[in-house]
Amino acid sequence: MSRTADGPAPLEGIDRALVVGLGASGMAAASALRAAGISVLVVDDRDDHPGAAVLADLGAEVALGAVAVDRLDDVDLVVPSPGVPEHAPVLRAAAERDLPVWSEPELGGRLHPRRLLAVTGTNGKTSVTELLGAMLRTAGLDARTCGNIGTPFTEAAAEAPHDAVLVAELSSFQLRFVHRLRPEVGVLLNLADDHLDWHADAAAYGAAKARIWIAQQPGDWAVANASDATTLALADRFAPAGRATFDGTGAVSGIGVGVVGGALVAATPGFGGRLLRVDELTSDAPHHVANVAAAAAAALLAGVDAGAVADAARAFHPGAHRLELVAERDGVRFVDDSKATNVHAAAAALRSAPSIVWIAGGLAKGVDLSALASELTAVRHAVLIGTAASELAEVCAGVGVPAEGADSMEEAVAAAVAVARPGDTVLLAPACASFDQFSGYAQRGERFAAAVRALDTDPTSSGRGEPR
Structure with a gap:
């Protein structure tokens, strides 16, 4: 052995x-x-x-x-x-x-111990993992992103030299069966109902996420979302290490990173003060600012220089299929948020524009979609796909939002174009997984983008349709 x-x-x-x-x-x-x-x-x-x-x-x-x-x-x-x-x-x-x-990351951590920073949450974990890795690399560290993003944890740990830092995105599935995996900084971004077809219930889902802190020791850090009472409660219950918080809209009390006077401000043992202005970021969307605050808190607590943290934050562009502008046509914006695979993520996307034609649906994963009803105030019309279409149609009907079904992404885009008018955003924010129709959220987003781009080359396309 x-x-x-x-x-x-x-x-x-x-x-x-x-x-x-x-x-x-x-x-x-x-x-x-x-x-x-x-x-x-x-x-x-x-x-x-x-x-x-x-x-x-x-x-x-x-x-x-x-x-x-x-x-x-x-x-x-x-x-x-x-x-x-x-x-x-x-x-x-x-x-x-x-x-x-044991989950596969638990096995990898036992076989190949490395410095580890870990990120979990219902939404944003890929972006924060990428951001955190970029901050460490900007500081000159050999940082390897892995886990639920790209390279499996065990493979990355085996290939990494002993002085490397693993920056791991960990899902609730992976965390459910960790026991000794010890991140020196563990970040829980947020928590909302998801994957209830896998976990026994919402409490089990939250407890699985909180296992990111289960093996931490004094000197390690548990980072929670100051604006998410559930993550704070889980930290109080499960985290044995030092506590820190992040906030994308306001100040934090104690150790962490928040927003004060339009700037990201840190209060950590190694650095206290302004990191950068929010308007220096590539996006000032609330979810992106929160992601930067979370990654910055983790990086600073891991000893990364504040200048490197700020430089990486300024340069970072969110990944594909995350509120990605695909095209603007006849005054209508087409935005791909295929990564919004649950209610919490879709709700954030639905707050991103004042007038929306919404494309949604897919595999609901056992989650009650009715919570979206209160988030549809900006939605003029919905086009629904996949196995959850009928459930989403009931949600829309309950708040008076017109809705229609479509059998494919191409049909959904055509239907959305037919009702869109200048000033609208045609928003793909499915609130569901993709596996009933696609190989993954990426393929779903690519099909959306391809259908949008085809509008300008299709000779049968008559441009923007009239409202109906």
């Missing part, structure tokens, strides 16, 4: 592991376990997967089309892929047998 600088074997007592699922996380976990000399059985309910041959070449046993719960004999550890819900039969059976269950 491999050993770490801490001395003891990180997988002591584990001779055989069951990896459930052959996605990116499962592949990374199985490869790392084999490299550590552990016997590995990988189970996937699909009948075919290109990764099976790769793992077989590494000496892993691969059982395609098998039922994981039937393969727990002679297993010392279970590593589930993120898609395996906590109520899955294999995980219930593992608990009954007192078998340890």
Whole structure:
């Protein structure tokens, strides 16, 4: 077995592991376990997967089309892929047998300890992870973003030199099964109902997110959202380390980063004072300012120079499919926020423009969409897609917003164009996951953008339609 600088074997007592699922996380976990000399059985309910041959070449046993719960004999550890819900039969059976269950980041953290900064939350975690990584790199550090963004945690940890810093985006799925993973700074951005088809209920979802702090020790930092009472309460309940907060609209009390007089202002042990003006950022949208405040708080608490934090914040552009302006046509703006895969994110997007033609829908993930009713004040018309279309139609009807259905993204864009008028924003903010119609939110956003751009090349397009 491999050993770490801490001395003891990180997988002591584990001779055989069951990896459930052959996605990116499962592949990374199985490869790392084999490299550590552990016997590995990988189970996937699909009948075919290109990764099976790769793992077989590494000496892993691969059982395609098998039922994981039937393969727990002679297993010392279970590593589930993120898609395996906590109520899955294999995980219930593992608990009954007192078998340890680790997520792939937990495994990677044990095998390859590195400096770690971690980010979670219902919304914004990808942007904040990218921002935080950029701040560290601007300061000259070798920062590797990983986890739920790009490279699997275990793979990134194995490849990173010992003086590197991992900046990990961690989902509730991954955090549910961490035990010793210890970020020196752990950020919980916000919390709203999401993934209730995976977690038992909203309380279980929140408790899973709060596990980002479970292994912290004195000298570490737990960062919570000063404007989100739920994250503050979770920090009070779960975080054993120092506390800090961030706020994108106002000042913070105590340690953290907030907004005062149109500027981001920090109060941290290493730096206190103004970082930069809000109007120096590439966007002054409230969610972006909050993201910058969160990343800045984490970076400063990790010892990054304030100048590097400010320089990186000024240069940072939010990623694709996050309130991204695709085109402006006949006085109508077309904005892609396909990353708004839940109610909380869609609500923020719906506050971003004064007059909206809204394209929404997809897979609701067990979440009650009725909370959106109060957010539709700027919506003139809705075009609804996917399996949640009927539920969203009821929400719209309840507040008097006209709505129609569409069978494809191309039909949805055409319907939106037909009712849009100068001054409107045609906004893709689905409030739902994409997997009922698309491979992911990125493909959904790309289809939206392609349909918008095709309007100017389609000879049958008559331009902006009349309101109806």
